[in-house]
Amino acid sequence: MTIKARRDGVQAIPRARGRPTSDMAARIDRDILEAARSLFFGHGYARTSMAMIVRAAGVSKTTLYARYTDKAELFRATVASALKQIGVAHLTSPEYAHCPLVEGLQRFGCTALDNSLGELWSGYERLVFAEGPSFPEMTEVVAERVQVAIGHVAQFLEMCMQRDGIVVAEPRALATSYMMAIRGYYTAALLAARQPPVEERHAFVQQLVGSLLRDQPLRQA
Numbered sequence: 001m002t003i004k005a006r007r008d009g010v011q012a013i014p015r016a017r018g019r020p021t022s023d024m025a026a027r028i029d030r031d032i033l034e035a036a037r038s039l040f041f042g043h044g045y046a047r048t049s050m051a052m053i054v055r056a057a058g059v060s061k062t063t064l065y066a067r068y069t070d071k072a073e074l075f076r077a078t079v080a081s082a083l084k085q086i087g088v089a090h091l092t093s094p095e096y097a098h099c100p101l102v103e104g105l106q107r108f109g110c111t112a113l114d115n116s117l118g119e120l121w122s123g124y125e126r127l128v129f130a131e132g133p134s135f136p137e138m139t140e141v142v143a144e145r146v147q148v149a150i151g152h153v154a155q156f157l158e159m160c161m162q163r164d165g166i167v168v169a170e171p172r173a174l175a176t177s178y179m180m181a182i183r184g185y186y187t188a189a190l191l192a193a194r195q196p197p198v199e200e201r202h203a204f205v206q207q208l209v210g211s212l213l214r215d216q217p218l219r220q221a
Contacts, residue, residue: 035053036056045127079135086120100160114198124138
């Protein structure tokens with residue numbers, strides 16, 4: 001079976017004829033979502049057609065429309081699938097249980113930036129900028145993730161206060177300032193289509209932690 005040349009740069013997947021097995025059906029589902037993600041992330045919603053996805057996934061129109069009634073439904077399924085694959089940094093995980101305050105904040109910030117600047121999440125957020133007005137649930141996901149991260153940082157600060165006997169005047173406010181600064185750095189890089197080197201972004205996190213803790217001095221309980 002030959003693979004035809006593609007104008008949109010996405011290689012079509014050849015299919016065997018006949019009724020698919022359950023494993024084949026699952027593979028077709030994955031291939032449709034992967035092809036759709038590549039096209040939606042690369043071209044945006046408006047410039048991606050169902051016909052393009054049919055060709056890229058190597059399926060028939062009948063197969064595609066049996067699973068998704070229209071492009072909007074497939075788009076939502078595509079971004080939901082991508083979100084499941086995106087890593088999330090958790091300051092409440094056991095690895096941070098004995099981590100000193102400064103080290104924990106630095107590790108968390110570096111992990112959050114590394115995840116955010118990865119291909120999947122940055123592709124997702126570019127779609128949010130472009131398609132957010134038509135798909136407000138995408139914007140809600142971003143806002144929810146930011147609030148979850150702020151909550152994790154606040155919980156970590158409170159854990160350090162209980163464990164190490166220090167007092168932070170406003171843990172939630174400090175956590176919010178911390179995450180908003182990280183968010184600002186990331187958004188600036190995204191809008192400039194720039195991928196900051198690892199050393200640069202990790203240095204930014206270290207400087208940020210130092211600045212925030214100087215502005216809100218810690219004291220022993």
